[in-house]
Amino acid sequence: MEWKFNSEAPIYLQIMEQIKAQIATGVLKPGQKIAAVREIALEAGVNPNTVQKALSELEREGFLYSERTAGRFVSDNKEKAENVQSELCKQYMDAFTENMGKLGYSPKEAAKKYSEYVE
Amino acid sequence: MSMLIGVKGLHKKYGKKPVLKGLNLELKSGRIIGLLGPNGSGKSTFIKCLAGVLTPNEGEITIAGKKVGIETKEIVSYLPERTYFSPNMKVKETIEFFKDFYKDFREERAMDLLSKLDISLDSKIKHLSKGTREKVQLVLVMSREAKLYLLDEPIGGVDPAARDYILKTILTNYSEEASVIISTHLISDVENVLDDVIFIQNGEIALSSSVDDIREKNGKSVDALFREVFAC
Amino acid sequence: MLGKLIKWEFRANAGLFFGMYFFALICAALSNIAGAIREKTGNGTISIFFSSTCMIMTLLAIVAMFAVIVIVSVTRYYDNLVKDQGYLMHTIPVKPWQLHITKLIVPMVWLAGAVLVALLSVTAATRTMFSFSEIFDTIFRSEDSSKIIGLIGYMIVAVISGFSIFYVCINLGSLSATSKGLMGFVSYIVIYFINQALNLVAMVVAMLIVFSGEADVWAVLNSDVPPNGFIEATFVAAGIVSVICIVVYNLISMYILKNKVNLE
Numbered sequence: 001m002e003w004k005f006n007s008e009a010p011i012y013l014q015i016m017e018q019i020k021a022q023i024a025t026g027v028l029k030p031g032q033k034i035a036a037v038r039e040i041a042l043e044a045g046v047n048p049n050t051v052q053k054a055l056s057e058l059e060r061e062g063f064l065y066s067e068r069t070a071g072r073f074v075s076d077n078k079e080k081a082e083n084v085q086s087e088l089c090k091q092y093m094d095a096f097t098e099n100m101g102k103l104g105y106s107p108k109e110a111a112k113k114y115s116e117y118v119e
Numbered sequence: 120m121s122m123l124i125g126v127k128g129l130h131k132k133y134g135k136k137p138v139l140k141g142l143n144l145e146l147k148s149g150r151i152i153g154l155l156g157p158n159g160s161g162k163s164t165f166i167k168c169l170a171g172v173l174t175p176n177e178g179e180i181t182i183a184g185k186k187v188g189i190e191t192k193e194i195v196s197y198l199p200e201r202t203y204f205s206p207n208m209k210v211k212e213t214i215e216f217f218k219d220f221y222k223d224f225r226e227e228r229a230m231d232l233l234s235k236l237d238i239s240l241d242s243k244i245k246h247l248s249k250g251t252r253e254k255v256q257l258v259l260v261m262s263r264e265a266k267l268y269l270l271d272e273p274i275g276g277v278d279p280a281a282r283d284y285i286l287k288t289i290l291t292n293y294s295e296e297a298s299v300i301i302s303t304h305l306i307s308d309v310e311n312v313l314d315d316v317i318f319i320q321n322g323e324i325a326l327s328s329s330v331d332d333i334r335e336k337n338g339k340s341v342d343a344l345f346r347e348v349f350a351c
Numbered sequence: 352m353l354g355k356l357i358k359w360e361f362r363a364n365a366g367l368f369f370g371m372y373f374f375a376l377i378c379a380a381l382s383n384i385a386g387a388i389r390e391k392t393g394n395g396t397i398s399i400f401f402s403s404t405c406m407i408m409t410l411l412a413i414v415a416m417f418a419v420i421v422i423v424s425v426t427r428y429y430d431n432l433v434k435d436q437g438y439l440m441h442t443i444p445v446k447p448w449q450l451h452i453t454k455l456i457v458p459m460v461w462l463a464g465a466v467l468v469a470l471l472s473v474t475a476a477t478r479t480m481f482s483f484s485e486i487f488d489t490i491f492r493s494e495d496s497s498k499i500i501g502l503i504g505y506m507i508v509a510v511i512s513g514f515s516i517f518y519v520c521i522n523l524g525s526l527s528a529t530s531k532g533l534m535g536f537v538s539y540i541v542i543y544f545i546n547q548a549l550n551l552v553a554m555v556v557a558m559l560i561v562f563s564g565e566a567d568v569w570a571v572l573n574s575d576v577p578p579n580g581f582i583e584a585t586f587v588a589a590g591i592v593s594v595i596c597i598v599v600y601n602l603i604s605m606y607i608l609k610n611k612v613n614l615e
Contacts, residue, residue, distance in 0.1 A: 007340030010331040011311060041290055045283070046311045047151055048293050050331070134528035172441045172614045192444040203438035205363065205431075219355045220443040 001027075003044035011046050015054035023063060023074055024085040034064060034072040123148040123267060123298050124169070129178035131164055131322075138164045140322040142178070148266065149295040151312055153330075154302040155341075156319035157349055162302040163200070165319065166269050169300075170197040183266055193222065196265035200272050202252050206245035210238060210255055217259050229262035232288070250277050257285060261292050268292075268299040274308060286312050307342040316341055318348060352445045353453065360457040364423055368461050371416040372468045378409040379472035386478045409476045413469045420465055424458035425517045433525045437614045447608035451601065455514055462510060501583070505590050512593045512600075516542055519600040522607040546596065553588035560584060 001022070005014050022028040034040075037055065041048040055072055058064045063080055066072045100110035122145060129142040139161050146152060156162050167173040168180060171187045182191040204213050210233065217224045233240065236254055244252060257273060270289075274282040282305075289299055290312060303309055310330060318326040325348060333341050385402035392398055430436055432450060440450055474480065490499050520542065524535025558581070 005311060007307065007310065007342065008334060008338055010334045012331060038291075038293070041293070042287060044311075045286065045290070047314050047330075048290065049150070049314050050311075053331075167614065170442055172438055172612055174610060174612050189444045189446060192442055195442070197438070197442050199438045201435045201438060203435050205436055207363075216359065219359075220352070220445070 001043070003046075005044075005046070010050075012050045012054040012057065015040075015044070015046070015051060016058055019054070019058060020063060020084045021088055023081050024088050028074050030074050030076045030078065030081065032074045033070075034074065036071065121148055122146075123183060125179070125181045127179045129165070129168060129180065130176045131161075131168060131173065132176050138322050139168070139175070142322075142324060144317070144324065144327070146298060146300075146315075148298050150314040151289065151293065151299045151301070153306070153309055153313040153316040153341075154300055154319065155304070155306055155316055155345060156325075158304065160319045161322040162319055163271055164322075166197075166271050166300065166302055167199075169267075170195060170199075170269055172197075172199075194266040195269060196260045196263045196267070197269045198256055198260040198271060198273055200275070202244065202249075202256070204244045204252075204256070206243070208244050209240065210242055210244070210247075211240035213244070213255065213259060214240070217263070221263055223264040224259075225262050225264060229258055232258045232262065236284075250281060253277060254281065254284075257288065261288050264294075264297075266297050268297065270299065270301045272303055273301060274303060274305055282308055306345055307340065310341050313341075318345065320349065353449045356445060356449055356453040357457060360453045361460075363427065364461075367423065368420060368464075371412075371419050372464065375409065375412040375416050375468055375472045376475075378405060378412045379475040381405045382409045382476035383478055386476070406476060409472055413472055416465050416468065417462070420458060420461045421513075424454070424461070425514070425521075428454050428518055429521050432608065433521060433531065433614070437612075441612055441614065447612075448605040451518070451605050451608055454518065455511065455601070458514060459507075459511065498583075501586065505586055508590055508593045508597070512597050515597045515600040515604070516546075519604045522604045525613055526607065526611055528613070542600075546592075549592045549596070550589055553592045554585055557581070557584035557588040 003015075003018065005011055019028065019034075028034070034055070035043070037048050037051045040055075041051045044051070055064060059066060059072070062077060063075050063084075064072050065075055096114075097107050097110060100113070101107075105113060124144065124146040126142050126144040129139050130137065131139040142165065154162050154165065164173060168175050169182065169187070171192055180187050183194060185191050204216075208216070214226060214229055217229070218226055230240075233255070236251075236258070238247075238251060238255060244255075247255065253273075253276065257270075260268065260270070268289075274285055277285070286309065289301070293299075301309060301313070313330050315327070315329045316333070317324060330341055333339075333344055337344055382402065382405035385398075385405040389398045389402045431440055431454075441447075490496065490503075493499075516539070520535045520538040523538040524531045524533075527534035
């Protein structure tokens with residue numbers, strides 16, 4: 001999968017976000033096995049320790065669970081996935097509102113513009 | 120992750136000119152560490168002291184608990200900036216040489232990497248381009264299962280595709296038992312791969328921190344911070 | 352590890368040195384043929400010209416063989432331990448003295464081979480058949496045996512001494528941060544004078560020892576014939592000086608290689 005990182009924030013946080021997004025959008029399904037640390041590190045071109053930290057944090061937050069030798073899996077917790085989805089949704093909408101605001105549109109005007117756009 | 124390198128009071132002069140002014144440092148294993156600094160800051164000199172090709176004027180260096188010498192040379196794999204093979208040697212002879220002198224050399228790995236790079240084993244070093252020579256040396260150095268890899272400007276003189284290849288090789292080789300020190304001035308290219316960075320300026324350590332900490336505390340990349348710290 | 356170092360040291364210049372051996376032998380063979388032709392066809396101008404040219408070539412080839420071995424070996428010491436290749440040699444897990452000793456042993460072996468090739472070439476070129484048992488007897492079983500053996504021993508010591516001096520100068524030169532070549536050159540001059548001084552001292556001591564048996568020193572000094580054993584004593588004294596110098600210079604070299612590595 002394609003990994004994109006910006007250089008201002010710690011990479012482990014960005015990995016966590018991107019994995020959460022994958023879970024929210026259904027790219028990663030509940031119960032699905034996550035690739036190994038090394039594989040992800042190679043694919044993303046980042047330090048394995050960074051990946052390890054990200055995955056451990058995701059485990060701590062309940063998005064992933066690990067089974068000793070079998071590896072790491074996406075949590076079956078639907079609620080988590082839904083939470084992430086609504087979280088991301090809000091993030092995107094916040095960004096939209098902010099950007100439209102820069103163009104001079106108030107939130108209501110932006111909403112109207114969006115309805116027009118959808119039609 | 121245990122303590123791999125201990126440096127205390129490291130001083131080195133070239134003639135009268137002090138190049139390293141009392142470095143103190145401790146580095147753990149299982150880390151990829153960037154050694155960053157402007158040209159002439161002492162990065163190369165520091166690495167050479169760790170490798171044993173320069174004798175410090177003062178100070179102590181221990182690697183895996185041993186002083187720099189034969190025992191550390193067995194576990195340290197050093198890639199200098201220059202071609203260090205005799206020009207008349209063939210690539211397959213360089214493999215044989217490493218196999219003869221290093222117990223931890225993995226011949227199959229070297230052969231595999233060289234064939235993927237399309238480098239003929241029968242070519243003589245002197246007939247290879249500079250970039251290819253550097254790749255050969257990198258392959259040999261990374262084909263050892265060392266505890267410490269010292270890479271002095273490994274991506275400086277190569278094209279971007281080769282740079283990616285080199286960084287990928289470093290990542291593939293990663294082990295918790297070993298650490299890699301990469302000295303470079305091309306920070307943005309390597310930043311994502313590094314655990315920790317050490318800024319050296321004028322022979323002294325200006326900053327020593329993890330990449331994550333730098334980004335979290337400063338809200339900017341290491342590259343950006345470097346440009347600030349070392350602005351001319 | 353020493354064995355492996357020696358193996359690689361031999362391989363390094365094997366092509367070139369065997370080539371020099373071969374070249375000398377070829378010239379000798381040609382001289383041989385030229386000589387044979389001359390014998391058969393008489394001393395015609397062309398014949399003489401051809402055979403003389405071949406002889407000269409053989410001689411030059413033999414000289415070149417020795418020169419190349421020495422020069423290339425000394426240059427290799429510098430390239431291999433002080434220049435870029437030093438980055439490799441000083442990071443393999445071998446003891447520094449082993450790096451040094453290898454470069455004394457291997458050139459000596461090549462030179463020994465060169466001596467053999469020289470003998471064979473001269474024999475072949477001049478179309479004389481030295482019987483090896485004759486040579487053996489002359490060296491080991493004749494009246495002059497001890498002198499001949501002594502002379503050979505002295506020559507070997509001189510060669511080792513030569514290499515030792517070159518090597519220690521290279522190592523002393525490497526200590527300088529800025530001008531390795533100049534330092535090396537200066538060391539050579541200094542060592543040359545030291546050697547001359549020591550040899551002078553040795554000669555004086557030899558004289559004193561030899562003269563201690565003579566009643567009238569002035570008569571001995573004024574006579575045309577050197578006193579008994581003077582020449583031998585000088586050689587022995589010089590030999591002892593050389594051996595001591597060899598030990599000292601090599602110890603210095605090995606110390607520098609171990610404790611004062613200073614690659615650019």
